[in-house]
Amino acid sequence: MPCETNINVLDPGASPLDYYGFELRRLREAAGLTQRQLGDIINYTGSLVGQIETARKLPTPEFSERVDAALGTDGFLSRLVTLVMRSQLPSWFQQVAELQAQATEICSFETHLLHGLLQTDAYARAVLGALDQTGLGDRTAVRLARQRIFEKAEPPVFWLVLSEAVLHLEIGGPKTMRGQLARLLSFENNPRINVQVLPYSVGAHAGLQGSFDLYRFQSDPTIVYTEGYGSGHPSANPDTVKDCSLRYDHLRAAALSIRDSAELIRRVMEDRYGDRLA
Template sequence: MANISTLDAGASPLHYYGFELRRYREAAGLTQRQLGEIINYTGSLIGQIETARKVPTLEFSQRVDAALGTGGALTRLVQLVLRSQLPPWFQEAAELEARAVEICAFQTHVVHGLLQTPAYVRAVLGVLNQDKLGDRTTARLARQRVFEKENPPVFWMILSEAALHQEIGGHEVMREQLAHLLTFEDDPRVNVQILPYSAGEHPGLQGSFTVFQFAADPAIVYTEGYSSGHPTANPETVRDCSLRYDHLQAAALSIKKSAELIRGVMEDRYGEQVA
């Protein structure tokens, strides 16, 4: 456990954030409790963040910046903090997401992290590991801020129909998750296509993968194993996976037909009537 009097600002982004939060608060002449009253958080939570025992959220950072007049310093810093909380093997993938101009993902069993709801995230991350689940959930959800950039990437997700039926977190969580997918039906930058069971054998049978396209750099293919990530810019691998993705897209339902299937599964499997 970190002690605020000995907190090493250089130990990690989380420690640096805590150090800066304390510095700004003390410069304003406020106690933890007083700051908490201003921003509607407990003084105890502020103490935990200042001692690097709790991961700050974007909303917390924005409120502190506004209250202390930091010029947005903590809001900028929190992005680095949240990325540092991702598993070390996944941090490079998060950086690829942040830099890409187009992301093409094929998912076999679960919705892609960029489109997951908070409850779905908790269910996925909580399997066999409840440690710091709240902080890990916050870190994963922070990745979705790529869609809030001035020039967000175009995102394509081809999702196996099996993922619609794989009940993660229970009926209510699945209803919410599928409803969330439907909110992108008319968004030209976020496109969801379902690969139906009727497609039979297909080029994605070897597993999920993502192709990242960049404005000036070569494309990168990313795959995952257990507790490991595998990015590669090998031209042959990129060509192979790009071709596989093209064929998967041809076999998948259109965006409109995909939305109809999602609605049908919500009604038939999860008991949700959707207009």
């Protein structure tokens, strides 16, 4: 029998990642499978299974779904991987991810960068790798995992007002931008994900102080979120919430309609990125 990845048994209380690895190993062994045998069933390598069991590799939602199906675990690992992914976020951002997961409505204004909840894999990879390529694959997977909030039985309503500059700031090259703008267009008929573009022609507007998010909840107070370099700033201060809510109303009113925004996105995608080599 091939040698399996096998180190000291993990402490399941050490971290969500350790708990996941501990449970994966327990479930696999209960099914009487080697790492290689499980890997063959789910179309992953036995080595990867071993790395995940020893908390040296981050599991993905897709991996978790396949293991749940193979071992009949009723979605256990798929539920657990959400906690694992959230635990891998920078500590200052973990609270924000939790707010996003609990919100019933998210209103975002972006000045130069597309919101992480709507980024494609290639766009997210280009953003996260701008200065640091370390662990880029895992960091990208962690960011994209946050988008699973839209797969909930009751997903949040998402409103995005983005500056026209976001469409022109070429992140990751023409191919990446084409894919990203196509992703935005895919939400055109989705009433829960609404994209509006604030055109250059608006001039001075209510969001000149920078990007911000509003998180609204079923019964809890609304939260305003702004971000700096390596830090996030959630606030439930009533005056701040009132001010930013008013600003957001004005931004949404000044922006193009959802339909006209889609036409502008489509035009930029074709004119700026359509005929260029990747």
